[in-house]
Structures are given as C-alpha cells and as structure tokens.
Amino acid sequence: MTNNFERVLGKGGFGTVYHGNLDDAQVAAKKVELLLRVHHRHLVGLVGYCDDGDNLALIYEYMEDGDLRENMLGKRGGHVLTWGKRMQIAVEAAQGLEYLHNGCRPPMVHRDVKTTNILLSEQSGAKLADFGLSRSFPIDGECHVSTVVAGTPGYLDPETNWLSEKSDVYSFGVVLLEIVTNQPVIDKTRERPHISEWVGFMLTKGDIKSIVDPKLMGEYDTNGAWKIVELALGCVNPSSNRRPTMAHVVMELNECVALENARRQGSEDMYTRGSVEFSHTSASEFSPGAR
Numbered sequence: 001m002t003n004n005f006e007r008v009l010g011k012g013g014f015g016t017v018y019h020g021n022l023d024d025a026q027v028a029a030k031k032v033e034l035l036l037r038v039h040h041r042h043l044v045g046l047v048g049y050c051d052d053g054d055n056l057a058l059i060y061e062y063m064e065d066g067d068l069r070e071n072m073l074g075k076r077g078g079h080v081l082t083w084g085k086r087m088q089i090a091v092e093a094a095q096g097l098e099y100l101h102n103g104c105r106p107p108m109v110h111r112d113v114k115t116t117n118i119l120l121s122e123q124s125g126a127k128l129a130d131f132g133l134s135r136s137f138p139i140d141g142e143c144h145v146s147t148v149v150a151g152t153p154g155y156l157d158p159e160t161n162w163l164s165e166k167s168d169v170y171s172f173g174v175v176l177l178e179i180v181t182n183q184p185v186i187d188k189t190r191e192r193p194h195i196s197e198w199v200g201f202m203l204t205k206g207d208i209k210s211i212v213d214p215k216l217m218g219e220y221d222t223n224g225a226w227k228i229v230e231l232a233l234g235c236v237n238p239s240s241n242r243r244p245t246m247a248h249v250v251m252e253l254n255e256c257v258a259l260e261n262a263r264r265q266g267s268e269d270m271y272t273r274g275s276v277e278f279s280h281t282s283a284s285e286f287s288p289g290a291r
Helices: 068-072 083-102 165-181 195-205 222-235 246-285
Strands: 008-011 016-022 025-030 046-052 055-060 118-120 126-128 144-146 162-164
Touching (some): 068 118, 068 165, 083 118, 083 222, 162 165
Antiparallel strands (some): 008 016, 144 162
8 A cells, every 4th residue: 555665754643654545545654653662561551453344443451450430439349449559559550651751762641641541450450541542742852742632621731732741740630639539520519620629729728638538537648648639739730840740750659658558567566566465464454363
C-alpha cells in the first residue's frame, strides 16, 4: 500500500505518516510502534492486536480485581481498602504515570487519568490502563502540544488549551482526593460540587477527619493524610506552572507509605507489649493466694 514506506508525509503522535494507495484512493498510513514499546510494571501490558475481518481489537493483560473505583465503592467483594493499600495503589499508579512522562522516548501524556483507569491485581497491585487517548509530546525544548480537548469531566485540566504532563498531574490530584475521601468527583448536592473545592472548603475547619473516608474507622496515619491531601491540592492548582512533577509526587507518596508503615508497626508493638503486660498481670492478680 505504501510501496515499502517510500514517501513520508509527516510525523504524528504515535509514529511516522506515509503516503499510500488503497484501491483507487490515496491514503495516509501511520506506522504505530509507540504503544508496543511501552513497558513498565505499573502499566497494563499490551499483549498484541487482533485483525479478524471487520473486527479489530487491542489485547491487554487481564487484571483480576477490576478497577480502583469499583474497589473503593465496595463492589469487588465488599471489603474496605485499607489506608495502607490505598497508599500503595497511589504510589504504584504514580510510578506508572511518571514513567510515561520521563521514561518513554518520546515522552507520553496519558490524557485520561482516573480511578476507573487504575486496575488492580489479586494482590491489589496497581497498573495504569487505557492509553486510547495518549499522545507523545516533543522533547526538543517544548513541553506541550496543541490538541483537542480530551478526557473525562471532573478530571480535566482547567488549562485545556495546551496539553502537557501537568495536565496528567491535575487528573492524578483528583484521583488522590478520591482515594482519601471516597467521595464522587462531582456531586451537585454538595455546597462545593467539585471534589477539590469541597476538600478545600472542608479543611478550612482544620480537621482532616471531616474528609477522610469514614469507612476507614480512623485506621490511618493522620500526618500521612494531611501530607497526601496537601500534595493532591498542589496537583489540582489551577495554574499548571505551580503543580508538582510526577517525580515529586512519587517521592511524596513514598513518604506517605513510610508513615503508614511506621504507624502500623507501632500499633503492632503496642499490641505485643499489651499482651505481655496482660499475661504478667494475670499471673500475679488471678493466681491463687497463699493460705
């Protein structure tokens, strides 16, 4: 069709575009390679594609536990995701996104980061999915490309005229707020419909408990909760220049994981000490006295 890729028409988001002839019509053919070169342990792997007559399909690896949103809503067995698991899912999804921004050549912008595009394995390992809207962006001095608006309402960057990695950072900030609060992104019954505005409003009272998912029953590190909320609010800053990079987000989330691990270890130590003290008390107070 392209006469062995003879005539180059230009370069697009996913590859070079070639001139070709299909029956009696001239066509532009794009040789897509980028998706097949994207490999990271926290990105859903593309196994291959199927071309069967009129049926075209991309074949991805299977993720047993469905998406993060389903799990947050209790639709996957009804169990509540612990704070520790939420922190681990957040950092793993962030690592996948950071790889797209900094590990790919050319770099990529996902454009549709949301909780339904974070898939979980049986062990709640997280992988970022759905690269259907992804675009590569230049690395020779430019940091954005002009593009049509794409994505999901509620997660969209307010600065929609340009597409950049900071657009993904905004969407990921919304995801972090969902992970903490388990609230819908947009709820018109709230005094502040968008989750970022609602969280900001609620925090004027200075109480992190007012926004953390009540299903956690207080089982979380308070300092870690403040840290992740402050990080999330930085990610959803209306000005893209004031948002952190995904590399910074990964670093901060790793600290949140460490804080939660320390809290859990402290709780286990207290439980162990309590058990020892109880056994000593039992021996002294409840053993038969001398007669």
